[in-house]
Amino acid sequence: MTDEEARGTSGGAAGTSGPTGGLSARALTALLLAAIFCFGLVRIAANVYSYIADREGAGLATSPTIAWMLEGSSLIAWAVMMIPCWFAVRRIRPPRVALPWTVAIHALLAIPVSLGHIALMAGFRTALWRLMGLTYHFTAPDGSPILYELRKDISAYTELVFILFLVQWLVARYAIPPAATPGPATLAVGDGAVTHHLPVGEIEHVAAAGNYVEIAWRGQTLLHRATLTAIESELAAAGFVRIHRSRLVRRDAVRRVVTLKSGDFDVEMESGAVLRGSRRYRGNVEG
Structure with missing residues (x-):
């Protein structure tokens, strides 16, 4: 489902040294x-x-x-x-x-x-x-x-x-973060006779839809036959995290997190979309 070659990463901002002398x-x-x-x-x-x-x-x-x-x-x-x-x-x-x-x-x-x-x-x-x-x-x-x-x-x-x-x-x-594992450069999404190779960095969020997932990309929604768990496993290295049992977001696309009285929270994305998150997953976007 992903291209064989993926872009590398330049590592975390912390580098290999810091207040702890580079301890993991x-x-x-x-x-x-x-x-x-x-x-x-x-x-x-x-x-x-x-x-x-x-x-x-x-x-x-x-x-x-x-x-x-x-x-x-x-x-x-x-x-x-x-x-x-x-x-x-x-x-x-x-x-x-x-x-x-x-x-x-x-x-x-x-x-x-x-x-x-x-x-x-x-x-x-x-x-x-x-x-x-x-x-x-x-x-x-x-x-x-x-x-x-x-x-x-x-x-x-x-x-x-x-x-x-x-x-x-x-x-x-x-603690310095672990060395980043390069994520997939693109995600192959089938749409009838056409297969889209979506740059992972342009996918904003993914939601479960029965036996399919809905992928938000460039202001449009593509339907892809896959489970959310499979997509989560595939995109985890690219910075996608779960905010709800039925929804993933690209973490660097999150612009604001608003915690509600119930403990649940709303996530405002760079596109302006506001997504509801469950309190059990709040640490994924607040950590």
């Missing part, structure tokens, strides 16, 4: 998450020595090994729980979700995340204690270990959500 999104993400983990190590070191000092001040026997195992198991459990937290922050954040709803949803998510952290932490400790020939007892100073940990974890989850949001924002803003 994956490398920058790994670096920032590693920094977070190192910060966690510093915090648990402070907690360990505070724990030891408090127990010694109370005249209680203290094992530095046990203290490190207690704090370390909690840190490792949070490192595991960071995975679902990462995806939660990625999907549930402004402007994708309105701020009041973002706060409410994350307030609810704090409970299952905390329970997951508690389960992992207790499991790690049980395994470590068994390796030492000991028995681990899940207790708390107030006699309610679940509630005790929940109170601490809600604060930790709030802090983690903010940090992960900041990491994702930094990566989106400062």
Whole structure:
């Protein structure tokens, strides 16, 4: 459906250097998450020595090994729980979700995340204690270990959500984009006995129409027998993104995005056409 030879691209505006020294999104993400983990190590070191000092001040026997195992198991459990937290922050954040709803949803998510952290932490400790020939007892100073940990974890989850949001924002803003894959130079569109070879850069938007797609080109609409998914796959490298389950737009043809109260949005194209987008795809044109 596309010509064999495609125009090359000159690369992104960011080039190969910048504020991050040319780090890719994956490398920058790994670096920032590693920094977070190192910060966690510093915090648990402070907690360990505070724990030891408090127990010694109370005249209680203290094992530095046990203290490190207690704090370390909690840190490792949070490192595991960071995975679902990462995806939660990625999907549930402004402007994708309105701020009041973002706060409410994350307030609810704090409970299952905390329970997951508690389960992992207790499991790690049980395994470590068994390796030492000991028995681990899940207790708390107030006699309610679940509630005790929940109170601490809600604060930790709030802090983690903010940090992960900041990491994702930094990566989106400062990581260099991946090398662009040349898109197709033209799209072959059959019209009866005639096949049009449309320059991809002149196609403004594409809409699903049953077993066909409607292609907006130079102020006219051409009907082409193909699925929207197939066209999306073919034109993705040329900068076409989905704004609705039934519509694609060429991103560099977007002139304005207006967000509605419902969370959906309107896209104004360079031709003046205004297209409705679904809120689940808003990040495709706002990122």
